[in-house]
Amino acid sequence: MSSTPVGAQPPTSAEREGRVLDRIDAFRKRRPRLLETVVTLAHGAGGKSSAALVDSVFVEAFRNPELEQLGDSAVMGLPSGERVAFSTDSYVVQPLQFPGGSIGNLAVHGTVNDLAVSGARPRWLSAAFVIEEGFEISLLRTIVADMRDSAAAAGVAIVTGDTKVVGKGAADGLYISTAGVGVVPAGRVLAADLVRPGDRVVVSGTIGEHGMAVMLARGELAIEADIASDTAPVNGLVEALLAAAPGTRWMRDATRGGIGTVCNELAQSAGVAVVLDEQALPVQPQVLGACDLLGIDPLYVANEGKFVAVVPAEESDAAVAALHGQPLGAQAAVIGEVMADPQGIVALRTAFGGSRIVDMLVGDPLPRIC
Amino acid sequence: MSSTPVGAQPPTSAEREGRVLDRIDAFRKRRPRLLETVVTLAHGAGGKSSAALVDSVFVEAFRNPELEQLGDSAVMGLPSGERVAFSTDSYVVQPLQFPGGSIGNLAVHGTVNDLAVSGARPRWLSAAFVIEEGFEISLLRTIVADMRDSAAAAGVAIVTGDTKVVGKGAADGLYISTAGVGVVPAGRVLAADLVRPGDRVVVSGTIGEHGMAVMLARGELAIEADIASDTAPVNGLVEALLAAAPGTRWMRDATRGGIGTVCNELAQSAGVAVVLDEQALPVQPQVLGACDLLGIDPLYVANEGKFVAVVPAEESDAAVAALHGQPLGAQAAVIGEVMADPQGIVALRTAFGGSRIVDMLVGDPLPRIC
Incomplete structure (x- = not known):
């Protein structure tokens, strides 16, 4: 019930709709702007x-069509007509090792996954x-062995590299930057502007393990829970999905900022609304428990082996069945639907029948997660 | 004259030759080994x-044919048969800005140049x-503008990226990692095993400006000199060289470790001797003066816009003339010759008619130069 002041007329349905639209307009105007003069966490x-930093400093300076897609990878056409995808990430996670993996695993999986969700078959890092x-050096060898194992599991080769050493205190142990090149099969196109109202939103598995595992591994929290990072290569899953659901529109891996941020990027770049169903979100009970204790929304917690895909409604059963057929996709689920309006907005239908807007992540709840 | 003890017989010519060969054998056995337990500057x-760290930690773990070439770039064959080159470097130079450029210029030029000397046409970073x-953020914008300008000058597009922020004290301001992809024209092959005795060694310009400019910019030395970094993209120069000297065997850009280290890598990977002529080395007088004052050999000082090429003797005049026709190649010169023996050794014929072995760089005279 609305809280109409005593004595006033209750608003008409048209007035109520007008107010909702005003709120959405106001929300849309809160686009990222860069107000700070120094870089913050x-x-x-x-x-x-x-997003504000990337838009106003990097995209502004480097402007080109590939970059402005702001996808996980850039897709480039070669003189032969063949297409390759290209992606990069730096890894600064602390601690360097955590339950389920290390910075070495992340550095391989992260770049492999960025290539895979752009439709490429990752080949070289x-x-x-x-x-x-x-x-x-013994720890360096261990981390490098993790990279080797992850590369082997993903079917990619680490073909070129560089080593720099900085003085004591000029780095936090080790930072790794990987870049990757993949081959995009002929005819395969994934893009936000292919997304249509009625499409289904699929997630490839449970959310939030990586971010929560790293937070707990820091030992700064007074809780203990048996949570391991989900870090894993998703390129096999992506191929299984695309074989079963060839009409797949768009994919994105849900790392920093979690599923909530990825769905916002989808809503904004596709000019659609995304309505998620809270009860459909696959979350491990121990992750949900830790999130509850810490007051953190699992929608914003990072994953390192999960992706979000938008598939046509008629292919969504086949998509989920194909993912269920893979060990890494056993918990895949349809978690929501694409709607025409309100454009640029992500809403969550809660378990209690209400709904709330899922904004982009603001501030810095989880620094140095990858 | 040899210092034969009084009363002993002077060594015969054969004995003397035997001693020289023994010394060379002993030198060859001093191959890099990794003895330390922690990483040092x-x-x-x-x-x-x-080289020891790369060999024993990275190459050992990642083994694959592309990586084992240990070139500046890996060259990979795509399903269509087209070839692309792929390269990466991290940049940790201090200070971030110095006469002649900034970390932003280096980050673009370094990767462009690594691609170019492997025979590729750099396209995407x-x-x-x-x-x-x-x-x-204002300094970040300045450095990003340097990257934009360098990319424009080199004809490459920065198509994908990543931003991580670490806490105060966990980095020295800013580190940039770039990777690059270039297209290798059909039929173009450059490789150390194409190098033959009698080939000429060409350098594209004066040596040592970058390393010396950065050292002086640190303000820790009691000398002042008007030296600016040579940071520049060499892809235009490389194309001019290859057009004029299509038989060119091998190229390498002379960054960390300088010309001396590059020639050692050449001698070892091609199984040849490289004999350099001290009087032919192009060095700016102010660089030579600063090196003399500091007791540093300019052969080991880093460049960021120079490369070494091995060309057939009959094409060396055309190669140098083509480089002289480009603004960045005005000081190009033939600086030495490839010989069959002693394999793996670099020697310098000094201005006084003597000669000395030019070893690989040992220790750390010039950290954080790029």
């Missing part, structure tokens, strides 16, 4: 501030290391 | 220790930023 958290003086 | 200096909390 929030600029690296994958949410609104990150580069790896550039910034190492703090005094770093244990 | 020397591991990042581009010399023997770097990625850029990943690790930024320390509190970094001035």
Whole structure:
């Protein structure tokens, strides 16, 4: 019931609709802007501030059609007509090792996954290391072995690299930057502007394990829970999905900023609304418990082996069945639907029948997660 | 004259030759090995220790044919038969700005040049930023503008990127990792095993400006000199060279470790001797003066806009003339010759008619130069 002041007339249905539209207009105007004069941790958290920094500093300076897609990868046409995808990420996670993986696993999976969700078959990686003086070579070997194992599991080769050493105190142990090149099969096109009202939103598995595992591994929280990072390569899953649901419109891996941020990027770039169903979200009970204790929304917690796909409604059963057929996709689910309006907005239908707007991540709840 | 002890017989010519060969054998056995248990600044200096770390940690773990070439780029064959080159570098230079350029210029030129000397036409770059909390956004914009200008001058597009922010004290302001993809024209092959005795060694210009400019910019030395970094894209020069000297065997850009280290890599990977002529080395007088004052050999000082090429003797005049026709190649010169023996050795014929072995760089005279 609306809280109409005593004595006033209750608003008509048209008035109520007008107010909702006003609220949405106001919301849309809150687009990222860069107001700060120095870089803050929030600029690296994958949410609104990150978008503002990227838009106003990097995209502004480098302008070109591939970059402006702001996808996980750029897709480039070669003189032969063949298409390759190209992607990069730096990894600064702390701690360097955590339940379920290490910075080495992340550095391979992250770039493999960025290529895979752009429709490419990942083939080759580069790896550039910034190492703090005094770093244990035995630990470096362990992390490099994790990279080797992850690359083997994903079917990619690490073909070129670089090593820089900085003095004590000029890095936090080890940073790794990987870039990757993949081959886009002929005829395969994934793009936000292919998304249509009525399409279904699919997630490839449970959400939030990676971010929560890293937070707990820092030992700063007074809770303990048996949560391991989900870090894994999704290229096999993506191929299974695309074989079963060839009409798939768009995919994105849900890392920094989580599912909530990815769905906002989808809503904005496709000019649609995304309505998620809270009860359909696959979340491990221990992740949900830790999120509850910490007051964190699992929609914003990072994953490192999960992706969101938009598929035509008539292919959604086949898509989920194909994912269920893969070990990494056992918990895949349809979690929502694309609607025409209100454009640019993500809403969550809650378990209690209400709904709320899922904004882009603001601030910096989870720094140095990847 | 040899210092034969009084009363002993002077060695015969054959004995003397035997001693020289023994010394060379002993030298060859001093191959890089990794003896340390922690990473030191020397591991990042581009010399023997770097080679040991790369060999024993990275190549050992990642083994694949592309990586084992240990070139500046990996060259990969696509399903269509087209070939692309792929390269990466991290940039950690201090200070971030110096006479002649900034970390932004280096980050673009370094990767463009690595692609170019592998015979590729550089096309696309990625850029990943690790930024320390509190970094001035105005300085970030300046550095990003340098990247934009360098990319435009080199004819490449920065198509994908990443931004991470780390806390105060977890980085030295800003680190940039770039990777690049270039297209290798059909039929173009450059490789160390094409190098033959009698080939000429060409350098594209004066050596040592970049390393010396950065050292002086640190303000830790009691000397002043008007030296600007040579940071520049060499892809135009490389195309001019290859058009004029289509038999060109091999190229490498002379960054960390300088010309001395590059020639050692050539001698070892091609199984030849490289004999350099000290009087032919183009060095600016102010660089030579600063090197003399500091006791540093300009052969080991980093460049960021110069490369070494091996060309057939009969094409060397055309090669140098083509380089002289380009603004960046005005000081290009033939600086030496490839010989069959002693394999793996670089020697310098000095101005006084003597000669000395030019070893790989040992230790860490010039950290954080790029």
